[in-house]
Amino acid sequence: MILAVMLVAEVMDLLDASIVNVAGPALEKSLGATSTGLQWVIGGYALTLGAGLVLGGRLGDRHGRRRMFLIGLGAFTATSLLCALAPDIELLIFFRLLQGTAGAMLLPQGLGLLRENFSGAELAKVFGIFGPVLGLGGIIGPVLGGALISADLFGLGWRLVFLVNLPIGIAALVVAAKVVPKRPGDRAVTVDGIGAALIVTACALLVLPLNQGQEAGWPLWTWLSMAGSALSFALFGGRQKRAADGGRQPLVTPGLLRKPAFTVGLGGIALFFAGLVGTQLVLTLYLQIGRQFTAGEAGLGNLPLAVGTAIGGALSGAFLADRIGRAVLQIGPLVQLGGAALLWYELGRGGTFSLWAIAPGVAVAGIGSGMVIAALFSFILAAVDDDEIGSASGVLSAVQSIGGSIGVAVFGSLFFDRAGAGDFTTGFRHALVAQACLLVAFLAVTFLLPKKGRPEVEEHEEPAVAVPAP
Numbered sequence: 001m002i003l004a005v006m007l008v009a010e011v012m013d014l015l016d017a018s019i020v021n022v023a024g025p026a027l028e029k030s031l032g033a034t035s036t037g038l039q040w041v042i043g044g045y046a047l048t049l050g051a052g053l054v055l056g057g058r059l060g061d062r063h064g065r066r067r068m069f070l071i072g073l074g075a076f077t078a079t080s081l082l083c084a085l086a087p088d089i090e091l092l093i094f095f096r097l098l099q100g101t102a103g104a105m106l107l108p109q110g111l112g113l114l115r116e117n118f119s120g121a122e123l124a125k126v127f128g129i130f131g132p133v134l135g136l137g138g139i140i141g142p143v144l145g146g147a148l149i150s151a152d153l154f155g156l157g158w159r160l161v162f163l164v165n166l167p168i169g170i171a172a173l174v175v176a177a178k179v180v181p182k183r184p185g186d187r188a189v190t191v192d193g194i195g196a197a198l199i200v201t202a203c204a205l206l207v208l209p210l211n212q213g214q215e216a217g218w219p220l221w222t223w224l225s226m227a228g229s230a231l232s233f234a235l236f237g238g239r240q241k242r243a244a245d246g247g248r249q250p251l252v253t254p255g256l257l258r259k260p261a262f263t264v265g266l267g268g269i270a271l272f273f274a275g276l277v278g279t280q281l282v283l284t285l286y287l288q289i290g291r292q293f294t295a296g297e298a299g300l301g302n303l304p305l306a307v308g309t310a311i312g313g314a315l316s317g318a319f320l321a322d323r324i325g326r327a328v329l330q331i332g333p334l335v336q337l338g339g340a341a342l343l344w345y346e347l348g349r350g351g352t353f354s355l356w357a358i359a360p361g362v363a364v365a366g367i368g369s370g371m372v373i374a375a376l377f378s379f380i381l382a383a384v385d386d387d388e389i390g391s392a393s394g395v396l397s398a399v400q401s402i403g404g405s406i407g408v409a410v411f412g413s414l415f416f417d418r419a420g421a422g423d424f425t426t427g428f429r430h431a432l433v434a435q436a437c438l439l440v441a442f443l444a445v446t447f448l449l450p451k452k453g454r455p456e457v458e459e460h461e462e463p464a465v466a467v468p469a470p
Contacts, residue, residue, distance in 0.1 A: 001179045002117050003126055007133050009073050009172045010110045012165055013103045017046055018141030019161050021284045022295040026149055026158040031089040035416040039211050040093045043408035045100040050401025051203040052104025054251050054394045055196040064185035065109040070176060072106030077169030084162035108394060116183060142284055146299020195239050195251045202232030203402055210409035214417060253391040256384060261449055265380030268445035269396055270403035275438035276369055277404035278411025282431040285415055290424025291353055304359040308366020316374035321453060326379060329446040332371035333439040339365025340432045347425050378453030
């Protein structure tokens with residue numbers, strides 16, 4: 001029951017990162033959402049989720065993971081209801097930001113709670129189930145979202161995307177309160193509130209101009225905002241170093257940033273997930289806005305990507321990563337580039353358009369992405385010491401979410417720039433070019449990563465498990 005409630009709660013959390021992708025036309029019709037508003041509804045959740053993950057993990061250490069899990073789950077369920085009741089796009093964006101913050105309090109507790117309640121061979125089996133199910137939760141988001149919006153039960157339309165969390169969240173909350181044992185936190189753990197505020201500020205100052213810049217014509221404030229973001233990140237790094245030097249507990253272990261393989265790995269994660277999440281969004285927008293598909297049909301359009309990702313992950317996890325090492329991270333993006341090239345060709349073919357016309361390119365790209373996702377975190381974590389794995393995993397997951405938020409902003413802007421003139425295919429092709437550039441940069445980064453991933457941890461060690469990406 002403990003494993004079941006952890007899975008249900010955290011899949012619900014991850015599901016909401018992509019379930020809204022298919023709600024664009026419905027939000028435009030219902031709330032008058034603009035393209036920028038839609039980008040904030042989707043990317044704002046990932047922004048606050050990523051910015052708060054490290055803080056959420058530290059709060060669990062101090063106040064107890066069970067307590068923070070219940071608080072995060074209750075807040076996530078409540079903010080889901082607020083999102084469903086939002087009367088206008090501005091409040092929906094605000095509630096989505098709150099929902100992401102609640103998710104950041106909830107998500108880091110799951111792995112710790114499993115570690116507290118399972119051990120030995122049983123723990124290995126638990127993590128063997130936990131990782132793949134979380135990955136599936138992110139992938140099926142657009143498919144489930146499309147089905148719910150198309151069903152339009154009781155005339156609720158897109159609001160069902162959020163209302164579905166209520167019965168699930170309440171049931172998980174009741175069960176978790178009964179079955180998860182109480183364990184006190186460590187009051188000796190300190191929480192760096194100023195450091196947390198700096199990282200949130202840095203992320204907001206970066207994503208704000210990326211979302212608003214194109215619509216505003218890139219005025220001076222957009223460039224000042226990005227410069228302010230870089231300054232805030234630098235101040236955060238300096239504060240973490242001073243905390244460690246002074247014998248205090250930083251949010252992020254400063255020694256991590258002195259490891260070249262880890263720092264370039266952070267860049268690689270940002271590049272890869274910005275391209276992956278951004279392209280997945282543009283695929284859905286193209287099907288709905290450019291080809292007038294229903295939300296359900298657009299959700300089904302993501303199935304080839306999901307199937308391809310599952311195949312690529314199975315290939316990588318089963319034997320490729322162990323046999324060829326780091327090369328799997330170089331084959332993966334090459335396969336993705338092949339898929340992007342095939343999709344580019346498929347988009348230019350004449351005749352009647354259908355999902356079958358683009359399914360091969362989407363599936364091939366999915367195989368490449370699955371190969372990378374299955375192995376990427378272990379190769380980056382191979383560069384860190386054992387006592388740094390917990391902090392490193394939190395940072396990697398946070399960068400993954402923030403990279404996805406940046407991808408939503410950049411790729412959404414590229415698509416809507418051409419969609420405004422009615423040239424949807426060119427907008428999609430521009431997104432494919434942008435993804436190709438990011439993949440080439442990611443490919444270059446992989447040569448700086450360790451040649452082998454982290455070996456399996458022993459039973460007495462903390463498992464180095466990172467959350468799979470949507």
